[in-house]
Amino acid sequence: MDVHEAPAHTVxxxxxxxxxxxxxxxILKEKKKEHxxxxxxHDLLLKSIMNDxxxxxxxxxxxxxxxxx
Numbered sequence: 001m002d003v004h005e006a007p008a009h010t011v012x013x014x015x016x017x018x019x020x021x022x023x024x025x026x027i028l029k030e031k032k033k034e035h036x037x038x039x040x041x042h043d044l045l046l047k048s049i050m051n052d053x054x055x056x057x058x059x060x061x062x063x064x065x066x067x068x069x
Contacts, residue, residue, distance in 0.1 A: 022062045039063030 019026050020035060027035045038044065039060050048056040 020063075023059055036063060040065050 016028055016030075017026050018029050018032060022039075025035070040063060041060075042065075045057065045060045045065060048060065
């Protein structure tokens with residue numbers, strides 16, 4: 001990347017991206033709803049539980065998973 005392109009790239013990334021306050025993943029602002037939907041998916045939560053992925057299970061709840069169906 002050219003030295004002169006770096007500031008433009010940084011500005012573009014800043015405008016179009018956001019960092020999830022829960023997991024720290026950098027996502028496109030237009031994909032934020034998809035990111036939250038993934039972490040609020042009951043099917044993926046059950047898969048994480050069945051695979052004994054405790055950290056992933058916690059992330060589901062940290063992202064606002066609602067277990068009250």
